[in-house]
Amino acid sequence: MAALLLLCVWISVPFCLCEKAKERSARQRDAEFTEKYNSCVQGPPGMQGRDGNPGINGIPGTPGIPGRDGMKGEKGECVTERFEEPWRSNFKQCAWSSLNYGIDLGKVAECTFTKLRSDSALRVLFSGSLRLKCKAACCQRWYFTFNGAECTGPLPIESIIYLDQGSPELNSSINIHRTSTVEGLCEGITAGLVDVGIWVGTCADYPRGDASTGWNSVSRVIIEELPK
Template structure:
């Protein structure tokens, strides 16, 4: 008699019985004696996904990456709007006012020239006078005298001195304005055109009588002197800012 199917039926019944017992009571070491392994059951339905886990710990800071290459230069931006107008600056200091001329403006030069043409045989005394209007007390006067001058002596030495005065007094600021002509033992008549000039300071403003005189040299007596022989003589006067010492 073939016992295969019967045995299998008994085995399945035993397994079902044991599953029922395990679900309601503690496990028992007892089982179907002499039973063999059954056929694998059908896979059950997959369970639901579990809840998300907690965030893990923050990792350490990584090292800096390599420096990237410089990008291309962009186009120049548009020009901005003009800003508001600034405040007006303070006025600068006024410069020093120039010397005012007789008929000119403040920057013209105050000057004068007196000329004449005659021969003067005076050995001593006044040759010519020129009146000048000085505008400022702080300025200096430049005076130049040009003429034909000569001195003659038949023996020994002879000397003549031509000098400038201001209101009858020689200049003392800084010193006299003069020229001398020395001659020794000659019968010649050395008539020559000559010029003397210089600056005089510390002269007040107003009308100044500037004059040319002829006289003796220091240490010498009188001699034969002539002034202005066959030539134009002149006195030239200019007003200048006084020098800074």
């Protein structure tokens, strides 16, 4: 019995080893076949796909840390914007056909003017016949006043006539009347009514003579307000 069992083991072992070797060889061939015929060749790239729809807004973030106060700036300049009306022409003329005023000291004529602004200047002009005669050297001046006072902005407005040799008698033939002008600008006069006068007086350190204003001709005073 033991001999029979040993015979069976001796016969079956080579057969089992042979079957295992055949099974292993079959699996190896299957793996090689799969690797050879089932591998994919990469084809050409496809068309680019379209962009997707925009996503929805995300969750709001948390508030940041408050910033610190900045450094204090320098003090600015105060600028006041001024709105002024456009300049309007303002002038006046007073005229006399024949003054024939023979005074040597005093007011010759007056013209009242309405000044619209305090920051403007007045241009004044007198045009008329002036005459002076005397026995010896003499001098007379014709000048403007504004509300009774001579101009101080900057200086008086005047004209003079001087004779260094007179005639022996005042009624001599030396009696020349000439049309002359007294003209200038005066600043610093406030707005409102202004009495503009033309006066005749003496020159400093000279005796007066026989003066005449506006003889046998038209005399005029022109007043004009001008921007500074």
